Amino acid sequence: MIEFKNVTKRYGSKTAVEDASFNVKEGEFFVLIGPSGSGKTTTLKMINRLIPLTEGYIYFKDKPVSDYEVYEMRWDIGYVLQQIALFPHMTIGENIAQVPQMKKWKEADISKKTAELMVMVGLDPDIYKDRKPAELSGGQQQRAGVIRALAADPPVILMDEPFSALDPITRESLQDDLIALQKEIKKTIVFVTHDIKEAMKLGDRICLFNEGRIEQIGSPNEFLSNPKNDFVKEFIGYRQKENITVGEFVSENSQEVNNEDYPLVEEDTKIEDAFKVFAEHETVIVKTKNGNKCLNRQDVFKHLSLKRGDSA
Incomplete structure (x- = not known):
């Protein structure tokens, strides 16, 4: 679905991402993680061309991202930010309908899809569809942000630390909701976080960055049972497990x-x-x-x- 081949991003003399190569499979929940400045968010933003790459190639559906019209590609890639970024003057229903309207969906189809998605994340459309974002809690707003990214049924969703600004209880609840939602919708999700517990909970596979380079890619099980080096061990809080049953x-x-x-x-x-x-x-x-x-x-x-x- 998404493939990086020897991708490098430089800002002048500073290298933000160096020679990154990996693939994200269709329907996979793929997590990018690493310390501050490690390149994880830059990597995410290169997928939908919010940031241009310097060297290498990124493929989306077997075609270089540079071959797509930007608007066309972004319609096929939903995007959820840490800053919830709902339009404050619009209702929740109007926010969710934005991309389907741009794609000239029929109003009846938009209304049906909006209601279906709101029900999926526990927002009763009869109660919340006509409310403004300021009338919702932070967790409810972020749920609306997630389904807005899903409204036009894109095959890929990019999520840039979407839960990090929320309190721990709301955050864990949204993680559980996202796991349940992914089982139903089976989208390809690329998710950035700085929280290793969140990565372990959500990811099918995890890609750990350090100073722009990939240290290890693997399942949560592989990270815990076979960390590749001391940096990986330190980052995941690894402890020797020989005597643990x-x-x-x-x-x-x-x-x-x-x-x-x-x-x-x-x-x-x-x-x-x-x-x-x-x-x-x-x-x-x-x-x-x-x-x-x-x-x-x-x-x-x-x-x-x-x-x-x-x-x-």
Whole structure:
């Protein structure tokens, strides 16, 4: 869907991104992460030509992005910013309708799509469609911003730290909503964050930048089980896991279940061995002396001493 081939971006003598090569698969949730100034946001903005590249090639749907008319390409790429950026003088419904109207959709189709998307993110269209952005909470505004990017049904969504300005509870709620939404819409999403826990929670694959260069690309499981160097280990808050077992992540309050749909692991299974199971299954059943307990992959990631990236 998207491919970078030896892409470099320079600002005068300063190199912001150096020789980046990777691909984003169709339907994949791909996360760009790194410290402040590492090149992650520059990389995102080169996809839809908000920033021009200096060297190399970027392909969108097997065609160089430079071959597209800018307006045509951006209609096919939704964009969600950290600054919610809804038009304050327009209603929520009018905000969502902007790109479909530019593409000359029928008003009945726009109205139907708007209502469907609002329902998907928990905004009752009968209540919120005719409200102005100032009448919504920050979380509700950002939900509206997400579905505005989806309104014209683009195959790709770019998201530049969309939740970082929100409080932790709202942020986690929106992360959960986005996971559920992605399961339904199956878009290709490229997501920038500085928070490693957010990256681990959302990403199918993660691309970690450092000083303009890619340090590692892989699944959350691969980052935790096989960090490639000391920078990666430090950034993800890695700790040695040789003596950690699955049982340590099961609490007395963990739900007791007997479900043959989930794989069964013993409580003394080493966590690095369990990662191989979690790579294929979001949930496992841990066999303990107090019964079979349900353990979710995200619960493991959350408690593996992952530290939050402190800079954007």
